[in-house]
Amino acid sequence: MGNIVDDVKREFAKSENALVKIILINTAVFLVLLLSKIILTLSQSSGIYQLVINSVQLPAATSEFIYKPWTLITYFFTHDDIFHILFNMLFLYWFGKLVDEYLGAKRVIALYFLGGIAGGLTYMVLYNVLPYFQAHIEGSRMLGASAAAFSVAVGASTLLPNYTFNLIFLGPIRIKFIALFYIILSLAQTVGPNAGGNLAHLGGAFVGYMFIKLLQSGTDLGKPIYAVMAGWSRLFRKRPAMQVTYRERQVYRSTSVYSSSSSGTIEMPDQTEIDMILDKISKSGYESLTKEEKQKLFKASQQK
Structure with missing residues (x-):
């Protein structure tokens, strides 16, 4: 156990492995929630677990969101299903490596955060504006890093559309077709049982596309994120004696x-x-x- 903790500390001490840090944070949150769920369920206190989950999930209703504004960030670091986090983190890693290689670690963070925020806002706006979703707004909440991962994936596909992944059973496929397939799949499922999550996917995908297109023309949407990162680093950095x-x-x-x-x-x-x-x-x-x-x-x- 000590070795695992030391390995995690070493990863967080590195400055250019933003992708690994994002995955580690998501994994740590998932494991803490999983352990809490087991303990609270066995102690017949599952209601407490639900309160915890509700405090980090993003609600569709603005009347609930105004009391929990932090959920616009916490929802895309939270998972409560093992297959959900497994798919999201693999998806994020495969495409995030390309962004990291070509644009640097800070652009991975910018795409992840901006995509997650855009996905959350898309989810809330459409649930509050469109009559179809208004009928289901009560009790509707969302969690998971899918929108943020979609932003990174579409960003990589926009940057390197002809880059190929070798997929099992399918062979080499250009990543632009992989991204397009998942966008179409999300669009088709916007009226299904997970409509909110799929709406968020589309919001994240749009930001990923626009981020790269604007970056190629000289405009970097990630500047506010970089400023926050720099401030956070200065706040917690130890200042050695001169x-x-x-x-x-x-x-x-x-x-x-x-x-x-x-x-x-x-x-x-x-x-x-x-x-x-x-x-x-x-x-x-x-x-x-x-x-x-x-x-x-x-x-x-x-x-x-």
Whole structure:
């Protein structure tokens, strides 16, 4: 048990593994809720568990939401079904790795949070506006990271539409078709038993698409998220004592893990570098590029 805790601490100490941190947080919340459910059920206090779940689920009714505004964030870190979290985290990992490789860790976080928030708002707005959903609004609540994962998946598919995944029984399939299949499936299920979740999927998918399109034109929707990340890092970062060496008259200080992203430190490549990267792609494919080369290629694509 001690080794597991140490491994988790080491992962959280790293600055460029945002995807792993998101998955670990979701998993930890799931395990805590699962353990609580077992203990409270055995002690015949299952009502307490339901109160806990209701406090983190996103309600459709605005009259309930105004008393629990934090649920717009907590709902996409909460799962109470093992297959639900398993699918969401696998989906998030597969597509999130691509975003991380090409755009850096902070863009994964931005897509996840913005997609989750947009999915939640889509769910609430449509349940309060459309007559079909208004009839089912009482007691309707939502949880799960599906909308946030859809945002990351569609973002990756918009960035690299022709990238292929090798699926069991199906072989290589371009990720744009995988994303399109799940969007159509969610659209078809907006009148089913999980209508709210599928409406949220569509909201997350839209944000994922717009995030990448705007980023390619030079507008980064994630700036507010990065500002919060930087503030959070400064708040909890330990400030070591200043070390001065009088011989060289230099002062050393630690810097924030969020002071710059991997993509932010990449300089604009010249045409020679771009030609070399493109030659490498033609010979060995996208997968052969290093993380720095992928980010240089994306930076060059933003130039008109």
